[in-house]
Amino acid sequence: MAEKTFAFVDEFGNFGFDFEEQNVSSHFIVTAILVKEKDLEDLHSQVEDIGKRYFPSGELNVSADKRMQVLQEVAPLNFTIFSVVVDKRKLHTDSGLGYDKSFKRFLSGRLYKQLLHTFPHLQLTARDNGSKEFIKEFKEYMHSRHQPNLFNQSEFGFVESPSDVLLQLADIICGTIASGYDQGMKSDYYKKFFSILKERWIRIDEWPGKKKGYTVDLGDLEDEVAEYNDIIADLSLERAQEFIRKYEFSEEQYKRDQVNFVKFLLLNLEYNRHGYVRTDEILRNINAFRKNQLSSTQQLRTNIVAKVRDEGVLISSSDKGYKLPVCVEDVIEFVNHSNIIIQPMLSRLKKSRDQILRATKNELDIFASAEFQPLKKYFDQ
Known part of the structure; x- marks a missing residue:
């Protein structure tokens, strides 16, 4: 039996769509703090100790400075963060999702499919009270959809809370994410918050997804190539999103790994568009969704990065790691990195071919086979 994962779930926002009203949120956010069963007791004890020091009265009114301090203390602990963020402003009321019941049902389906597909042995805990608009609907949705049987032995469902302090942690993290999205909660500190928790994020699933807005300054490159930045950024994001839509719910493990890899690059791009993601970070993120x-x-490189590139997704790489290209500079850096590898390989191939041709008086060409014709043509030219 696979090890259980516990998820402590909290929500932010409400389901109103009249954004002129003072208390109507622009976003609705559901956040799960995920912890493996073997780490549950230690995490509970560690977070309880932090809570006693920062919230002795039990109140969770968190200033920006205190939030920063709390996040710095919880960042090294053994848990991960999975979140769904819905921008309600982008939903069209005439689509049916502008109504509370249909919106809740849609969001329940999206969260259920994402979590069940990734964590079949997941035990969820959440506060089910009047202030939580979504949790009750989500529980009902799960009970109607998820019926384990002889062929489906997953342990996916809600359980009674073994830890109020981890629900409080979920509350703090959910509020932290809201400070980067919601029009009423926006904070200039959000990028710092996000950076502190860098090792803990495994997914922020934005819906509807973004398509534009990722352009960067080319720096020392000539001004005339800057006009192509938007084209590269749009193409890069479009291909990445197409790949995710095509394979998001594949049953093949490596396809799921590839999707999680692309999603992680998208997440990094949102908050660190100039930066590359290191290989060890990518492996850690992929393994968060893997049993083995x-x-x-x-x-x-072979089963994930190369296969994603084969599907037409644009991925830049350098000695700093991987990223989705969003400007000409990213693409050129990828070409430079590839050139360092390819040119010496081609040179060695040419030397080997030339030596064998000379030794056999031009009777044996190692590029004579049909599959090597592109190489033969390249060197003959």
Whole structure:
């Protein structure tokens, strides 16, 4: 039996769509703090100790400075964060999702499918009270959809809370995410918050997804190529999103790994568009969704990165890691990195071919086979 994962779930926002009203949120956010069963007791004890020091009265009114301090203390602990963020402003009321019941049902389906597909042995805990608009609907949705049987032995469902302090942690994290999205909660500190928790994020699933807005300054490159930045950014994001839509719910493990890899690059792009993601970070993120852990960077390159590129997704790489390209500079850096590898390989191939041709008086060409014709043509030219 696979090890259980516990999820402590909290929500932010409400289901109103009249954004002129003072208390109507622009976003609705559901956040799960995920912890493996073997780490549950230690995490509970550690978070309880932090809570006693920062919230002795039990109240969770968190200033920006105190939130920063709390996040710095919880960042090294053994848990991960999974969140769904819905921008309600982008939903069209005439689609049916502008109504409370249909919106709740849609969001329940999206969250259920994402979590069940990724964590079949997940035990969820959430406060079910009048202030939580979504949790009750989500529970009802799960009970109607998820019926374990002889062929489906997953332990996916709600359980009684073994830890109020971890629900409080979920509340703090959910509020932290809201400070980066919601029009009434926006904070200039959000990027710092996000950076502190960098090792803990495994997914922020934004819906509807973003398509534009990822352009960067080319720096020292010539001004005339800057006009292509938007084209590269749009193409890069479009191909990444197409790949996710195509394979998001594949039953094949490596396809799921590839989707999680692309999603992680998208997440990094949102908050660190100039930066690359290191290989060890990528492996850690992929393994958060895996029963059997990947440890080989060769597996990452061969079974994940290369296969994603084969599908037409644009991925830049350098000695700093991987990223989705959003400007000409990203693409050129990828070409430079590839050139360092490819040119010496081609040179060695040419030397080997030339030596064998000379030794056999031009009778044996190692590029004579049909599959090597592109190489033969390249060197003949």
